Amino acid sequence: MESYKEISDALEEAGNDDSVLTVFTGYGDYFTSGNDLNNALRRSNGNLEDMITESSNVVRNFVCKFIDFPKPLVAMVNGPAIGIGTTILGLCDLVYASDQATFNTPFSKLGQHPEACSSYTFPRIMGLSKAIEVLLFNKTLTAREACNLGLVTEVFPDSTFQQEVWSRLKSYATFPKNCLALSKQLVRSVDNEKLHTVCVKEMELLIKRANSEDALNAIQQFFSRKSKM
Amino acid sequence: MESYKEISDALEEAGNDDSVLTVFTGYGDYFTSGNDLNNALRRSNGNLEDMITESSNVVRNFVCKFIDFPKPLVAMVNGPAIGIGTTILGLCDLVYASDQATFNTPFSKLGQHPEACSSYTFPRIMGLSKAIEVLLFNKTLTAREACNLGLVTEVFPDSTFQQEVWSRLKSYATFPKNCLALSKQLVRSVDNEKLHTVCVKEMELLIKRANSEDALNAIQQFFSRKSKM
Amino acid sequence: MESYKEISDALEEAGNDDSVLTVFTGYGDYFTSGNDLNNALRRSNGNLEDMITESSNVVRNFVCKFIDFPKPLVAMVNGPAIGIGTTILGLCDLVYASDQATFNTPFSKLGQHPEACSSYTFPRIMGLSKAIEVLLFNKTLTAREACNLGLVTEVFPDSTFQQEVWSRLKSYATFPKNCLALSKQLVRSVDNEKLHTVCVKEMELLIKRANSEDALNAIQQFFSRKSKM
Numbered sequence: 001m002e003s004y005k006e007i008s009d010a011l012e013e014a015g016n017d018d019s020v021l022t023v024f025t026g027y028g029d030y031f032t033s034g035n036d037l038n039n040a041l042r043r044s045n046g047n048l049e050d051m052i053t054e055s056s057n058v059v060r061n062f063v064c065k066f067i068d069f070p071k072p073l074v075a076m077v078n079g080p081a082i083g084i085g086t087t088i089l090g091l092c093d094l095v096y097a098s099d100q101a102t103f104n105t106p107f108s109k110l111g112q113h114p115e116a117c118s119s120y121t122f123p124r125i126m127g128l129s130k131a132i133e134v135l136l137f138n139k140t141l142t143a144r145e146a147c148n149l150g151l152v153t154e155v156f157p158d159s160t161f162q163q164e165v166w167s168r169l170k171s172y173a174t175f176p177k178n179c180l181a182l183s184k185q186l187v188r189s190v191d192n193e194k195l196h197t198v199c200v201k202e203m204e205l206l207i208k209r210a211n212s213e214d215a216l217n218a219i220q221q222f223f224s225r226k227s228k229m
Numbered sequence: 230m231e232s233y234k235e236i237s238d239a240l241e242e243a244g245n246d247d248s249v250l251t252v253f254t255g256y257g258d259y260f261t262s263g264n265d266l267n268n269a270l271r272r273s274n275g276n277l278e279d280m281i282t283e284s285s286n287v288v289r290n291f292v293c294k295f296i297d298f299p300k301p302l303v304a305m306v307n308g309p310a311i312g313i314g315t316t317i318l319g320l321c322d323l324v325y326a327s328d329q330a331t332f333n334t335p336f337s338k339l340g341q342h343p344e345a346c347s348s349y350t351f352p353r354i355m356g357l358s359k360a361i362e363v364l365l366f367n368k369t370l371t372a373r374e375a376c377n378l379g380l381v382t383e384v385f386p387d388s389t390f391q392q393e394v395w396s397r398l399k400s401y402a403t404f405p406k407n408c409l410a411l412s413k414q415l416v417r418s419v420d421n422e423k424l425h426t427v428c429v430k431e432m433e434l435l436i437k438r439a440n441s442e443d444a445l446n447a448i449q450q451f452f453s454r455k456s457k458m
Numbered sequence: 459m460e461s462y463k464e465i466s467d468a469l470e471e472a473g474n475d476d477s478v479l480t481v482f483t484g485y486g487d488y489f490t491s492g493n494d495l496n497n498a499l500r501r502s503n504g505n506l507e508d509m510i511t512e513s514s515n516v517v518r519n520f521v522c523k524f525i526d527f528p529k530p531l532v533a534m535v536n537g538p539a540i541g542i543g544t545t546i547l548g549l550c551d552l553v554y555a556s557d558q559a560t561f562n563t564p565f566s567k568l569g570q571h572p573e574a575c576s577s578y579t580f581p582r583i584m585g586l587s588k589a590i591e592v593l594l595f596n597k598t599l600t601a602r603e604a605c606n607l608g609l610v611t612e613v614f615p616d617s618t619f620q621q622e623v624w625s626r627l628k629s630y631a632t633f634p635k636n637c638l639a640l641s642k643q644l645v646r647s648v649d650n651e652k653l654h655t656v657c658v659k660e661m662e663l664l665i666k667r668a669n670s671e672d673a674l675n676a677i678q679q680f681f682s683r684k685s686k687m
Contacts, residue, residue, distance in 0.1 A: 072590065072594060089587075090586070092586075092587065093586065093587065093590040093594070094587055094590055094591060094595075095587045107408075107412065108404045108405060108408050108409055108412065109404070111405055111408050112408070113408070113411060113412045113415060114412060114415060114416065119412075119415045119416045119419070120419055121586070122416075123353075123416060124353065124581075124582065124585075125585040125586065125587075126379060126585070127353075127354040127355070127378075127379025127380070128319070128321075128322065128350070128354065128416075129318075129321065129322065129323055129324045129354075129379065129380065129381065129382040130379055130382060131416070132301065132322040132323055132382075132413070132416065133323060133382055133383075135412060135416065136301060136322070136404075136409055136412050136413060136416075137323075137401050137404070138404075149379075149585075150584060150585025150587065150588055150607075151585070151587065152587065153587040153588060153590075153591055154591075172595050175566045175567070175594075175595070175596075176566060176569055176672040176675070176676065178670065178672055179565075179566050179569050179570070179571070179667075179670075179672045179673075179676075180566055180594055182571060182663060182667065183565065183566065183571045183572060183577075183593065183594050184590070184594060186571060186572060186577045186659065186660065186663055187572065187577045187580075187581060187586075187589070187590065187593065187594075189659070190577070190578055190652070190656060194419070198419060201415065201418070202415065205411060205415055209408075209411065212407065212408075214405040214407055214408045215408075217405070218405065218408075336637075336641065337633045337634060337637050337638055337641065338633070340634055340637050341637070342637070342640060342641045342644060343641060343644060343645065348641075348644045348645045348648070349648055351645075352582075352645060353582065355608060356582075356583040356584070356607075356608025356609070357548070357550075357551065357579070357583065357645075358547075358550065358551065358552055358553045358583075358608065358609065358610065358611040359608055359611060360645070361530065361551040361552055361611075361642070361645065362552060362611055362612075364641060364645065365530060365551070365633075365638055365641050365642060365645075366552075366630050366633070367633075378608075423648070427648060430644065430647070431644065434640060434644055438637075438640065441636065441637075443634040443636050443637045444637075446634070447634065447637075
């Protein structure tokens, strides 16, 4: 949960600073490793319902920062993106991916549900019949597939990924700041209200389902598999 | 009209049974052969207006079953899909096609209009300028083209189509039932009301136009061509 | 500005005549060369604010003609399409392009913003992360790229472009007129109100920004580069 808060705070700051655009990327081999279930469970020694409500508020605040981000937001996907690391890309303005990146949302296996507005953005980006296979049936997309489906703007060879993307972003950063910000807000304003509604709906379902048999079974199975490894 | 009623009833039943997902496919070489105009005309010995109103209610009820279907609905397109057999795919969650499948909506030639919410779903899936060529100008899509446009999830060689798809679906059927159903409903809920509005609008146009000169000419030409064959 | 008025008048006339569909294309090597800034500036000897208000009314009227056009509207893109020549394609029903066509919207460099409803149509046609690179970051699309993204219906070799497209359009022109018009209106009616709202919003931003430092700097730089050539 701490990392959600840290990213939310960083976005709040970046939204107000003098930069022309904001970039976020992963460290090491992964872009994101998904929600840390271990961490979430360890906290569950306290009151479970309180924890769920608190966690969902943190995640909703995190997603809202992406919905309302006032200037171009660039995702550099350096490796596998899992869970919210994939779904949040539907709210990013530019998504550059290494050819080593993959995109996976293992919600159903964990008894979970699409979040970060992906229940809205993914069908609009790639069409319903592609989005359902990703969001419900755990299909992993390669970088090339994600690019063909419109989730990713462009794919680069991993060996030159950093160099090529940063060089392009430096050039983009010379564009007039206000102009870019206002154009982005124009493009996004049509969906803004709808996205907030969808985010609330998604979080309500997650809260309602957090104690469901499906979810508890899935988490139990997940850890029993993990402990056998 | 009987087949619409039968499918509607089957969907009503499947929606309420214990299965995790529902599959529909065609028998023989075709997926669908379009509305049976012969049948519709033969019935026109009775009161034409009554027949049109009754038919349109049957079709609207059929489409509503797809809009509101509460769990993942899979279409296996085993061969040519014509008319509503193509348009209804925009309301299906997964669409698997044999490489022998083709997709055709010969509405304009018959003086008819897009239905099954395709006037809404097709532009959103493939973009306006592709959708118009299909819906208005009778363009036939190959399975590969339909897949690239997002109407089809994946294409399989005809020789292994049944085997590969059923094997995948068996694996999907092990996913937690409630979880899939709720995720599907989440994804679809945003468009649900709009889809019902669109369906009513489409049926109103079809009713208004059922006796138009265009439509009667087109049907006459269709049968005069047919009788020359 | 005169050319906007002329095209608006021509569309008004074409919308009401007996033709089945309407085609517009460019003359010579270009499809459009963008707004003629020289012309706009030359007029600025008069009251600048009056001129901006008048110009924006002319452009809004032009865009409204595309939103409300009552029959299929075909764009034949014979060469480079710049600025509004690219953005307006999102409102066209069929877009055929020569393989020599390119698509470019250099808004940000000129301190300008997306218009012709492209802030709405482009993300829906190609997905957000592709649309932003085009609309905000000046990315030029080849004909093939624009076709893969759904902005263009089909690409033809330049040498046979005119012949192939006109031959197809002659065949399309034999389809029943009312049927096509009503189908088109059905497809477009869902978005109609939203498109008018978006168009007003886009023009408000352009008016508000016409005297901004960004815009004046960009125009100054544009002409200083031009005078050095």
